[in-house]
Amino acid sequence: MTPPSAPPITSGKVVVLDPGHNGGNASHPAEINRKVPAGRGQTKPCNTTGTATNAGYPEHEFTWDVAQRVGKALAGKGIRVVYTRQNDSGVGPCVDRRAAIGNEADADAVVSIHADGSTAAGANGFHVAYSSPPLNAAQGEPSTRLAQVVRDTLRTGGFSTSNYIGGNGLSARSDLGGLNLSTRPAVLVECGNMRNAAEAARMTSAEGRQQYASAIAAAIEAYLAS
Numbered sequence: 001m002t003p004p005s006a007p008p009i010t011s012g013k014v015v016v017l018d019p020g021h022n023g024g025n026a027s028h029p030a031e032i033n034r035k036v037p038a039g040r041g042q043t044k045p046c047n048t049t050g051t052a053t054n055a056g057y058p059e060h061e062f063t064w065d066v067a068q069r070v071g072k073a074l075a076g077k078g079i080r081v082v083y084t085r086q087n088d089s090g091v092g093p094c095v096d097r098r099a100a101i102g103n104e105a106d107a108d109a110v111v112s113i114h115a116d117g118s119t120a121a122g123a124n125g126f127h128v129a130y131s132s133p134p135l136n137a138a139q140g141e142p143s144t145r146l147a148q149v150v151r152d153t154l155r156t157g158g159f160s161t162s163n164y165i166g167g168n169g170l171s172a173r174s175d176l177g178g179l180n181l182s183t184r185p186a187v188l189v190e191c192g193n194m195r196n197a198a199e200a201a202r203m204t205s206a207e208g209r210q211q212y213a214s215a216i217a218a219a220i221e222a223y224l225a226s
């Protein structure tokens, strides 16, 4: 008789996935330009439209699809997944609300998924942003460790670190509202540069998005198990 296997160490953990932007943002400028608290005494627009590939494949669609794929992988490991938005056709939510969703869920990890749009020649690669200087305990060691694990796992998955922002795939940021307002371990992954031809091709293909998602899911599992 085979003994019943123990549940995975990550079972029962809560992960909040935050797909950047939203499909309805561009057509609702008044709503998304409304200023909201962004931490450190700053205010910022509620949300932004995000970027796109040169061929017009939008960031919000990329982040939505990758987040769904990450969520499926995590749910299969017994992890409870909460999304900051429920479709790709709505408006917002605002960055302060996105942070609140992670806080209210008591998330063990919060991962925001984005892609960049740099027009600098040759700019490519991913980077992982975290709040710095930290505003609470969760933004200290837990968030920087989460950032390092995501960086390491993406690199192992065959993705190269950014050659134009941050250092060694990491970026300490004081200006990102969603990270500033988080009281849970939180990072923001810029998966790559949508204006770079090779990265745009990868992001536009379902196979490429699955590669991003598999690496991000593996990173979250590794972080939760550590």
Ligand SMILES: [Zn+2]
Pocket (backbone or CB within 6 Å): 020, 021, 050, 051, 059, 114, 115, 116
């Ligand atoms: Zn973005």
